[in-house]
Amino acid sequence: MKALDDKFFKVVRDYLTIYLPRQKAYSTNTIKAYAETINLLRLFLEKEKHIRFTEITFSLLNKNVISEYLDWVEEVRGCSVTTRNYRLTVMKAFYKYAAMENPALIAPYMELKKIPAKKTIKTPVNYLSEKALNVLLTQxxxxxxxxxxxxxLMIFLYDTGARIQELLNLRIKDISLQSEVPFVYLTGKGQKTRAVPLQEKTIRHLNKYLSHFHPQKSxxxxxxxxxTVIHxxxxxxxxxxxxxxxxxYAKSAKEKFPEIPDRVYPHLFRHTKAMHLYQAGIPLSYIKDFLGHSNINTTDRYAFADVSMMKKALEKVSKTADILNEKGIWDDNEELILKLCGLK
Structure with a gap:
């Protein structure tokens, strides 16, 4: 059995260059994110503990040190709780690999697993109203x-709900307009490919774009x-x-329509499409597949009632009450109210 303090940097190298790309077939972006988490750990140990990378050992990286690292990520670097939890997830995955390679590291891995993720406060998803979207698209x-x-590009980003990397990686061959239902292939995280149907209005915009930038003769x-064309x-x-x-475009659009947020970024179009689908009554399971989420929990963030949805619901209830013009069954019935509240 290998010693507990096996060369840390050797395990890191094998994890990032062999295990993740070859055995797990993770994408370049995912591997880069994992590497960043480990690199931040290196910076933490160097700045806060004055420990060089070649001096790092697994016996040094106990549960308390990793907890201090996570606090440093959140408090010193100013990262969100979500980012902190992601760093913890990566460290647990790395330690799991290390324990598979060296059984002596199983105990440290089990200790690390005891570190709980911090609770996050769910905040409403940022998205554009239909009017705000239309103003932006006309800029x-x-x-x-x-x-x-x-x-x-903005229209296609919204209509397909694509991540910006998915959209910019698209090649002409990924578009099928001859099928009974025209669609585009998008390749997302983990190199997972999904087919997204194209609407007629989207195809009209696409054909106009193709006629200018990809004419049939070329x-x-x-x-x-x-x-882009360079040299x-x-x-x-x-x-x-x-x-x-x-x-x-965000700057010029905001001058005409103040509701436009100060910062407009590619992922905002994806959030906007998802929220518009949800507001239209599309089930979350369908939205999950459309967005290419591997877990429904990721899609759940769109399942909240925004102000406009609340207003419509309240108006509907109000109209129903006006039509019925009846006294509520709980009026002057304290016994029933207590039961409904779970107090009796």
Whole structure:
């Protein structure tokens, strides 16, 4: 059996370069996020404990030290409770791997598992009203090529509910317009691919965009749907490029419609689509599949009644009461009220 203080950096290397990419087949972005968590642990130990990376051992990383690290992530770095909990999840996954490789680390892993996740306060999801969305979509100048591209990208981002990476990774070959139900293939987290149906109005915008940027005479199914040209070479459009024009359009839209938030970002379109679907009465299970969530708990964040939904519900109840014009069965019935409240 190996000693408890097996070389920490060697286990980290094997975990990030062999186990996660080859055995778990995790995406590059996921591996990057895991690496960031371990790298932050390294920075914590260096800054707060004056311990160099090569001096880190598993015996040093006990339950108390990891708890201190999580507090540092939240209090010193100013991260949210959600981020803190994510860092804890990654550390538990890493220790589980380490314990599989070296049975002597099973006990430290079991100790680490005892660290509870912090409770988070659920906050309403940020999203755009239909009017705010329409104002934002009319900001690009569609009299030029760039405006046509930027407007369609926002439309496609909303209509497909795609993550920005999913959208920018799209190639022409991922779009099927000849099927009975036209759709686009989106590849999300964990390299999971889902088919998202396209509506007729979306297809009209898509065809207009394709006629300008991907004319049939130069059709290449391997080309990125959204691209930039640098030194004559077509390249995948960057997230920074999208963020830049969204910032510009948000500013001009807010001058016309103050309801527009100060910050408009790609994921806001995804939240907006999900909320509009939920408000339209679409079951959460369908929204889950549409968004590509692996767990319904992730989709549950959209299941809350916003102010407009409450108002409509109250108006409906109010109208019903007016029609009935009857006295409530609980009026002047204290006994029933106590029972309904669980007090009797």
């Amino acid at each position: 690009p100048d569609t009299g030029n090529m760039r405006g046509i591209r930027n407007q369609f 059709w290449d199914t391997e080309k990125y749907l959204f691209f 004559g070479q077509h390249s995948r459009m960057s997230e920074d490029n999208v963020a830049a024009f969204l910032k510009k």
